[in-house]
Each structure stands twice: as structure tokens, then as C-alpha cells.
Amino acid sequence: MIDQLESELRSALRDRADDLPIAVHARVRARDYHPRTRDLRPPVAAGVLTTAAAAAAAVALLDLGPQASPAFAGWTATPTRATAAQVTGAKDACQSRLGTFSTAAGKALKAAMKTPKITGLPSTRQMTPVLTDTRGPFTFVIYSG
Amino acid sequence: MRIPTAPGARAQRAKADFEQFVTASSDALLRTAYLVVWDPVEAEDLVQECLLAVARRWPRVRKMDHPHAYARRVLVNLALDGAKRRARHRQELVGDEAATLAALPDEASSRSLNAVGLRAELIEALGTLPPRQRAVLVLRYFEDLSEAQAADLLGCSVGTVKSTASRGLTRLQAALSPEISVSTKEPTR
Numbered sequence: 001m002i003d004q005l006e007s008e009l010r011s012a013l014r015d016r017a018d019d020l021p022i023a024v025h026a027r028v029r030a031r032d033y034h035p036r037t038r039d040l041r042p043p044v045a046a047g048v049l050t051t052a053a054a055a056a057a058a059v060a061l062l063d064l065g066p067q068a069s070p071a072f073a074g075w076t077a078t079p080t081r082a083t084a085a086q087v088t089g090a091k092d093a094c095q096s097r098l099g100t101f102s103t104a105a106g107k108a109l110k111a112a113m114k115t116p117k118i119t120g121l122p123s124t125r126q127m128t129p130v131l132t133d134t135r136g137p138f139t140f141v142i143y144s145g
Numbered sequence: 146m147r148i149p150t151a152p153g154a155r156a157q158r159a160k161a162d163f164e165q166f167v168t169a170s171s172d173a174l175l176r177t178a179y180l181v182v183w184d185p186v187e188a189e190d191l192v193q194e195c196l197l198a199v200a201r202r203w204p205r206v207r208k209m210d211h212p213h214a215y216a217r218r219v220l221v222n223l224a225l226d227g228a229k230r231r232a233r234h235r236q237e238l239v240g241d242e243a244a245t246l247a248a249l250p251d252e253a254s255s256r257s258l259n260a261v262g263l264r265a266e267l268i269e270a271l272g273t274l275p276p277r278q279r280a281v282l283v284l285r286y287f288e289d290l291s292e293a294q295a296a297d298l299l300g301c302s303v304g305t306v307k308s309t310a311s312r313g314l315t316r317l318q319a320a321l322s323p324e325i326s327v328s329t330k331e332p333t334r
Contacts, residue, residue, distance in 0.1 A: 005318060006286060012267040013287040017176035024189045028171045031193060033200035035163035037156035 087132060163203050167196060170213045174220055180283045181224045183272050191227070195220040217288070218298050221280055225299075228276040263321065270320035278313035285310055 133140045171192060178188035178195075199206055199216050206212050271279060284295040285306075292310075296303045 005314060008263050008267055009271075009282065009314075009317065010286045012264045012271065013180055013283060015264060016268050016271070017180055017287065020175060020179045020185055020188065024185055025172055025175055028175060028189060028192050028196070029167055031196075033163065033167070033193075033196050035160055035200035035203040037159040038204055 086134060090132075159203060159207065162207050163200060166199075166207070166212055166216075170216055171196065173213070174216060177217060177283060177288065178220055178224060180271075180287055181221060181276060181280045182228075183279070191220060191224055195223055198223070214298075221284070221298060222300070225277055225280060266321050267317060270317045273320070274313055274316060278309055278316070281306055281309040282313045 132142075174192045174195060175188055178191045179185060182188050182191060195216060198219050199212070206215055209215055271282070274282070280299070281295060284290045284298060285292070290298065292303050292306045296306045299306065
């Protein structure tokens with residue numbers, strides 16, 4: 001059985017399409033679309049790679065000279081053992097910086113460190129480091145006493 | 146033996162191929178665009194936008210088996226993507242410009258009304274369909290694409306094409322006068 005609606009629809013669409021003015025066709029054909037004449041993808045990709053390589057080389061040459069300090073990007077469960085000088089230095093720095101605390105907690109901590117009998121906390125001089133870790137310019141020390 | 150072609154000659158050849166493609170495809174693209182967007186001015190803009198997109202990718206498109214099918218896919222998707230934007234733009238237009246744009250499809254419709262009766266009513270009803278429904282009907286009944294081909298072009302499932310076409314036909318059927326109403330069945334193929 002012929003579906004009349006489908007058949008009429010085809011005819012109606014054709015009729016409607018024929019209504020499009022001829023001038024429109026002419027204008028569309030006349031326009032210059034400036035087609036790309038060669039595929040730019042490989043040269044572009046090569047250019048990007050070259051630029052990236054040059055940028056990486058420039059960074060290495062300019063920013064990472066022979067005097068640059070080594071980077072510390074790794075972490076292991078086993079701490080790096082600090083030298084005795086590092087531990088002493090860290091203790092002194094820690095002790096001296098207690099004086100720079102301005103908050104109530106800092107002042108309380110400083111007072112506690114000075115009067116271990118009241119607070120039960122010993123002075124850093126009486127404590128021994130149980131864990132030290134050195135990361136770049138920082139030395140982390142955990143004391144026990 | 147293959148003779149190497151100079152880069153300049155190759156570029157000329159590619160450009161000539163594109164011009165040939167425009168000559169061969171622009172009319173069909175325009176007709177499809179006109180049926181999807183239902184407005185000659187918008188159809189012209191749309192086809193130019195489509196051809197610009199094809200021109201930008203011409204080195205790849207010209208190697209395809211069916212560049213026209215690719216262009217038609219670009220065209221229909223541009224039409225559907227921009228349907229809401231164009232509707233908003235149309236609402237914002239005021240004065241003469243709006244009157245001109247509104248008059249163009251009416252003139253076309255009035256010419257089509259010469260095909261009296263059912264066809265005229267169908268054309269009028271087609272103009273009221275949502276763009277996506279109309280696009281599916283255009284692809285199925287004007288471009289004669291199968292449901293699978295239409296689904297591939299629109300980037301949707303065959304089931305979506307079936308249901309959209311069915312809803313479109315139902316709306317058309319409902320819009321027709323009872324005395325010239327025709328029997329319908331689920332579109333197949």
C-alpha cells in the first residue's frame with residue numbers, strides 16, 4: 001500500500017526547495033571561500049615539538065646552572081639522617097624562634113619550654129631527636145625527652 | 146612514472162577542485178539548508194558558513210570518498226546547533242529587517258500554495274515543525290537517506306530518528322484538514 005502522506009511529503013519538499021530564488025545560488029557560488037590548499041597538520045605538529053624542545057632547553061640553560069641546589073621531589077619512609085651539625089643548628093633555630101611567637105599559644109609554649117617542671121615539658125636541650133629529615137633547605141626534627 | 150608536481154601547481158589544483166566542488170554541491174546544499182531552516186536568508190548564510198568550514202579542511206575533505214556527504218553533515222549540524230540562536234536573533238530583530246525576513250518565507254509559501262490542497266497544507270505545516278523534526282523528515286524524504294544514514298549524520302540512534310520522524314509525520318497529519326487527510330504508517334527502510 002502506498003503511503004500517501006509520505007509520497008505527498010516528498011513532493012511538497014521538492015516544491016518548497018524549488019522556491020529558493022536563483023540569485024541565492026549565484027551568490028553562494030560567487031563567494032571566494034579561500035580553501036586551504038595543503039594540510040597544515042604535520043608542519044604545525046613539527047613546529048609545536050620544535051618550540052617545546054627549544055623552551056625546555058632554554059629553561060635548562062638559564063634556570064638550572066651548575067650552582068643550582070638539587071631538587072628534592074622524592075619521599076621515602078626512611079628518613080634521611082641529619083648530620084650532627086644540622087641537628088644542632090635546627091635545635092638552636094627552633095629555640096630562638098620560640099621568642100618570635102606573638103600568639104598566646106606561642107607564648108605559652110615558650111613559657112612551657114622555659115619552665116618544664118610546671119608543664120612537664122623538658123627543654124629542647126634535654127631532649128633527643130628521634131626522627132630527622134632533611135628536605136632542601138629545611139631540616140625537620142622530632143624530639144623525645 | 147609519476148611526475149612530481151610543484152607546490153604552486155598543487156595548490157592551484159586544490160583550489161580548482163574546491164571551486165568544482167562548490168559548483169557541484171552548493172545547489173543541493175542550499176536546497177537542504179532551505180528546507181531545514183525554512184528561510185532563504187538563513188539558508189544562504191548557513192551554506193556559506195558550511196562551505197567556509199569545508200574550505201578550512203579542504204586538503205582532508207577532498208581525499209574523502211564523498212565530500213558532499215561530509216558537507217551535508219556539517220550543514221545539518223550547523224543548522225541544528227544554531228537553531229536556538231537564530232530564533233533568539235529573529236526575536237531581537239525589529240523594524241524593516243524583521244519585516245523583510247518574515248516576508249521572504251511567506252512569499253515562498255504563497256508560491257507553493259499554487260500547488261493546491263494537500264501539498265500546500267503540508268508545506269505550511271512543515272514550516273511549523275521544530276527544526277530537528279523537520280531536519281529528520283528532510284533527510285528521510287528529500288535526501289532519501291535511510292534511517293541508519295540519517296542517524297549517522299545527526300549523531301544519534303536509529304531509534305531516535307524513527308521516533309522523531311514518526312512524531313513529525315503525526316504532527317503533519319494532525320495539521321491537515323480532515324477532508325484531505327491521508328493514511329499514514331510507520332516510516333520504514
